[in-house]
Amino acid sequence: MKTSSIIAVGALIAAFAAVAAWSAMTCSEPLKGYLQLPELGISVVGSVFLLMLFTPNIIWSKNQPAGYEESAKRENKTLLALERTGEVLSCIFVVTDRRLDCFSLSPRLGYIILALILMTLYELYWIKYFRSSRTLADMYSDYCGFPLAGASLPVFSVFLLGVYSRNVFLIAAAVILGIGHIGIHSMHKKEI
Numbered sequence: 001m002k003t004s005s006i007i008a009v010g011a012l013i014a015a016f017a018a019v020a021a022w023s024a025m026t027c028s029e030p031l032k033g034y035l036q037l038p039e040l041g042i043s044v045v046g047s048v049f050l051l052m053l054f055t056p057n058i059i060w061s062k063n064q065p066a067g068y069e070e071s072a073k074r075e076n077k078t079l080l081a082l083e084r085t086g087e088v089l090s091c092i093f094v095v096t097d098r099r100l101d102c103f104s105l106s107p108r109l110g111y112i113i114l115a116l117i118l119m120t121l122y123e124l125y126w127i128k129y130f131r132s133s134r135t136l137a138d139m140y141s142d143y144c145g146f147p148l149a150g151a152s153l154p155v156f157s158v159f160l161l162g163v164y165s166r167n168v169f170l171i172a173a174a175v176i177l178g179i180g181h182i183g184i185h186s187m188h189k190k191e192i
Contacts, residue, residue, distance in 0.1 A: 002145075004145035005145050008146045009146065009147075012118075016111075018110075020163075023106070036166070038097040038098070038167050038169070040097070041098040043094065043095055043096065043098055044100075045100040045112070045161075049094060049157070056130075059130065065134050065136045066136075067136055071136065071191060075184050080180065083177065083180030085176055085180070086175075086178070086179070086180055087181075089172075089173035089176065089177075090170065092173075093167060093169050093173055099166065100161060111160050111163050112161070115160035116157075118156050118160070121144055122150075122157065124143065125150060125153065129141075148182060148186060148189060155177055159178070
C-alpha cells in the first residue's frame with residue numbers, strides 16, 4: 001500500500017475514532033440510539049447525498065473507458081451480488097431515515113461532517129476523471145491518498161451516515177456494499 005494511502009486512510013480512522021470517543025464521553029447512553037428503528041420519511045440529507053452519488057455516475061455511463069465492457073464481463077458473481085444488494089439497501093436506508101436530518105451541536109455532528117468531506121472528495125475525484133484521458137487506469141486511480149477512490153469514498157461516506165443516524169441497517173448495507181463494490185474495483189485494478 002502506498003504511503004499516501006496509509007496516511008489518508010489512517011487520518012480517516014483517527015478522525016472517526018476521535019469523534020467516536022468524544023461522542024461516547026459526552027453521551028450518557030451511546031448505544032441507545034442503535035437499538036431504535038429508523039424514523040421513516042424522506043430524508044433531505046440522504047437525498048442530497050444520493051444526488052451527489054448518482055450525478056457523476058450518470059455522466060460516466062456516457063463516458064465509459066475503453067475496455068470497460070470486456071472487463072465487466074469477468075466480474076466475480078458473488079461480489080457483484082453483494083454490490084447490487086448493498087446499493088439497493090443503502091439507497092433505501094439513506095433516503096428513508098429522517099434521523100439524518102436531525103442536527104444538534106454535539107460531537108456526533110462530526111460523523112456527518114466527515115461524510116460530507118468524503119463525498120466532496122468523491123465529486124472532485126470524478127472531476128479529475130472527466131478531465132483525464134478516461135482510461136481504465138484513470139477510473140481505478142487513487143485520489144488524495146484514498147485507494148480506489150471511486151469505490152472507497154462513497155462506501156466510507158455511507159457508513160458514516162449510518163453511524164451518524166445510528167441506523168444499524170444502513171451500517172450493514174454499507175459493509176455489504178463495500179465488500180462488493182471495493183472488491184470488484186480491486187479486481188479490475190489488478191487486471192490493468
